[in-house]
Amino acid sequence: MLNLDVQVQERIRLLFDIFTRLGTAKAVVRYLRRADLAPPVRPLKGPAPHELAWRNATDARVLNILKNPAYAGAYVYGRRWAAPEKRNEGGKNPTRAVPREQWEVCMLITVEK
Known part of the structure; x- marks a missing residue:
């Protein structure tokens, strides 16, 4: 199910578009960092509901999004x-x-x- 937040949807789509164009997660990280575009995350620490946060692109963060079957x-x-x-x-x-x-x-x- 798509996130209700349009900005989150657009950023995730952009991340996959960049991956399709550049071919590697590392290249996606470099692109996002240069463009100052942070991916959305929901930190799972603390009580639910977990608030959305925008965090710097890292190899692990981008790979987690790319490998997530929900997308x-x-x-x-x-x-x-x-x-x-x-x-x-x-x-x-x-x-x-x-x-x-x-x-x-x-x-x-x-x-x-």
Whole structure:
């Protein structure tokens, strides 16, 4: 589902257009930084609802947007699984990426206009 904020929609579309034209996430980051165009993010720290923020383009931020199945019109569950073998001394529960064919749910969403 598209974000209701038109500015967010336009920035995400621009990011994908730049990626299509330039071919790499790094090039997208460079372009956004030079143009002083920050991608939108919703920090997940603190109580919900999470407010929208505009943060500097980074490799990780741009890759997260490009790899997010929601922007391709899909709902997925199970992209990452718990990886207790990677647990560190901080006690955090690390995860590991799972191949697409092993995702538990992958549904294409169609939106009628």
